[in-house]
Amino acid sequence: MYFKKGQLEIGITMMTLLVFIILLIVSLVFYFRLAQGNIKETRQEILDEKYSGLLDALINLPELRYSLSGAEKNCLDAVKLNNFKIITKDSLDRSEYYNNLLGDVNAIWIDKIIIENGNVKEETSKEEIYSIKGEGLIYSSPVSICNDDKFEAGKLNIQIK
């Protein structure tokens, strides 16, 4: 079987086009996979940023921070922590204010590290500060808690819907 020159050239063009299309499809698939991964990563970064910012805002909230005669100390007030749940719900205005501030936070609690006879106890003491039922991601930050003259170390945790 003989091919004419024109048929041969068409064959070559078709082959080149086929290879080019295959390469294009492979690169497009690869690119979209990478782009999808990047979008997921960016989403996670934005969420991390948002909730870590919220955690910092909570640590610096006057309603939780320890102060003596107007001078703030670098720790959270144990008494204020105990009463936070009450003040967030004692009136409709306040409830709305804290709902806006906390957004999709399900729960806030502190895991206090217990030191006994110069040693750290394995189990921590969990103290609930604010809660709505639900499950979700947890973000935490180390904090210092002032209780009269005693300072305790712990982790402030927030759970997101």
Place this chain on the structure above:
Amino acid sequence: MRKGQTEMLGLVFIVLILALSLVLYIKFSGQKESIALEIRSNTRVNNMLNALMLVTVENNKQMKDVLIRECYTNSQSCSGNVTLAEKLLNEMKEERENYQLEFEGFNGIPDDKKKIGNCEQGISATPARFTKSGRSYTIKLRLC
């Protein structure tokens, strides 16, 4: 060289350029550093060092006071408190995190305990500096 061979060479050249640009893209796309992540880690490591220094360990005495008092010279209780600091950090850190705690000016701490943990390149907290009886003490914490 025949015409077919020249065209094949051209195609190989294009494929090589495509592959090279893909490799370069992958290499540089993974190198962007997040400033927000750095700021966040910085706040975290500062909170951690602050909580460690302030924690009451015995009879209303804070960790920083106890370390300065006990680790002025070598003593059994000094080593005990360094170990306690280590355990507290282990409780406060996240599982994926590593830390490095360094003591400067504490003559009582044995050399092998002056640097706890391994984290050479990470985010450092502002060092905690104390002065007592004309001597200065520094505690540094880094988180990886």
